Amino acid sequence: MSEKLTVRQQLRSRLHSGAMIVAPGIYDAYGARLVKHAGYEAVYMTGNGVSASLLGQPDVGMVDLTLFAAHAHRAAACVDIPLICDADTGYGNAVNVRHTVREFESAGVAAIHLEDQVTPKRCGHMPGSRPVVSLAEHAGKIAAAVAARRDPDFLIIARTDAATGLGLDEAIRRGRAYHEAGADVVFVELKNSPTILEDLARVTAESGAPCLVNIDGGGQLGALTIPQIEQLGFRIAIFPGLARNAAGFAIREALQTLNRDGNMQAMQARMLNMKEYNTVLDIATIEQWEQDYMGG
Numbered sequence: 001m002s003e004k005l006t007v008r009q010q011l012r013s014r015l016h017s018g019a020m021i022v023a024p025g026i027y028d029a030y031g032a033r034l035v036k037h038a039g040y041e042a043v044y045m046t047g048n049g050v051s052a053s054l055l056g057q058p059d060v061g062m063v064d065l066t067l068f069a070a071h072a073h074r075a076a077a078c079v080d081i082p083l084i085c086d087a088d089t090g091y092g093n094a095v096n097v098r099h100t101v102r103e104f105e106s107a108g109v110a111a112i113h114l115e116d117q118v119t120p121k122r123c124g125h126m127p128g129s130r131p132v133v134s135l136a137e138h139a140g141k142i143a144a145a146v147a148a149r150r151d152p153d154f155l156i157i158a159r160t161d162a163a164t165g166l167g168l169d170e171a172i173r174r175g176r177a178y179h180e181a182g183a184d185v186v187f188v189e190l191k192n193s194p195t196i197l198e199d200l201a202r203v204t205a206e207s208g209a210p211c212l213v214n215i216d217g218g219g220q221l222g223a224l225t226i227p228q229i230e231q232l233g234f235r236i237a238i239f240p241g242l243a244r245n246a247a248g249f250a251i252r253e254a255l256q257t258l259n260r261d262g263n264m265q266a267m268q269a270r271m272l273n274m275k276e277y278n279t280v281l282d283i284a285t286i287e288q289w290e291q292d293y294m295g296g
Contacts, residue, residue: 008110008153011042011082015155015184015210020230023084025216025240027053030280032075032083034243037280042110043079045072046240047086053244061119065091065100073107082110084157084238090114094144101148101156111155113187113212114138114145116162116174130161130189135174139181146182157212158183163190168199172206179209185236187212192219197232204233212236 005013014021023042024035027049035043048059050071055062068085076083085104090097097114104112116138118131132138138158145156158178163171168190175186186207190199197220204211213234215221229237250270257267264271272280 006153007076007080007082007108008151008155011084011110011155012153012184014041015235020226020234021236022226023082023236023238024242025049025238026075026243028071029075029078031243031247032079033280033282036079036081040081042082042084042236043075044238044240045075045083045085046244047088048240049244050086061088063088065096065103069103069107072104072109076108076110083108084111084113084155084236085109086240087112087114089117089119090141090145092119094141097141097144098148101145101154102150105149105151105154109154111157111185112145113157113159113185114141115159115189116178130164132160132162132165135177138174139177142178142181142183155184156182157185157187159187159189161189163188163199168202172203175203175207175209175211179207183209185210185212187214189214190221192217192221196220200232200234210235212238215239216241 011021021042022040023044024038024040025044025046026032026035027046032043032045047063047068050068051057051059051063054067054071068087072083072085087100087104090100101112116132116135118133138160142156142158149156158175158181160171160174160178162174171188175188179186186203186209188203188207188211190196190203193199200213211234213229213232213236215224215229215237216239226237254264254267254271258264
């Protein structure tokens with residue numbers, strides 16, 4: 001009997017074969033369970049969502065490694081699909097990156113992406129350009145991340161935010177350099193523009209590595225379907241805003257309903273009932289465990 005692949009081996013194997021990997025974005029363990037329950041094969045933890053969830057603050061570099069790694073550990077522990085995490089800039093220089101990789105590895109995470117923004121970073125979808133460090137500095141951090149990992153199946157994803165301020169040519173040049181430094185996947189952060197589809201095609205054609213795309217927001221980019229994204233040549237698509245934006249909208253609507261009606265009856269058809277909620281949390285496993293080891 002062949003041994004079951006680890007979640008990291010699953011992700012690495014799928015990187016080069018089969019359909020594109022789709023990883024819906026979440027910000028906590030409950031969201032990770034919902035993604036698993038919906039049948040997806042991978043899940044993505046967004047730094048923007050974690051900043052909102054844990055601190056109630058925008059994504060401007062306030063979440064540190066300790067907060068994020070502990071939060072990621074709880075999400076990774078409750079699902080048996082790969083968890084891909086936003087690791088910002090690696091929380092410092094190449095020495096800090098070594099510690100960052102080992103913390104996320106210990107947390108059970110399958111992959112992280114490291115970006116070349118100047119610290120403190122800001123969410124790539126906020127207005128304005130993103131100052132970036134030199135290509136050499138970030139290539140060194142990627143090489144350090146590769147050297148630091150204890151599990152060779154732990155994926156290192158190199159993100160560049162250079163396109164907005166320095167142009168797509170420079171972003172692609174950086175992606176290629178980061179791949180040469182050892183990154184398993186290249187992630188060129190792009191904003192919606194009249195040439196977004198041509199830009200995406202250039203990224204996959206010229207990066208020389210498997211590529212990840214961030215589908216967050218509207219415009220032409222947000223309107224793309226999964227088959228269309230795959231046709232552009234991407235191997236991983238993340239949807240960071242899925243859970244945080246959907247949850248925010250639903251919670252706000254529920255609060256407005258309670259304020260208006262004095263009860264939640266008008267919302268019942270658009271809320272989980274207790275049975276559905278417990279199913280997502282896999283209460284059946286707890287009940288079976290009680291039966292097997294606590295005499296029923």
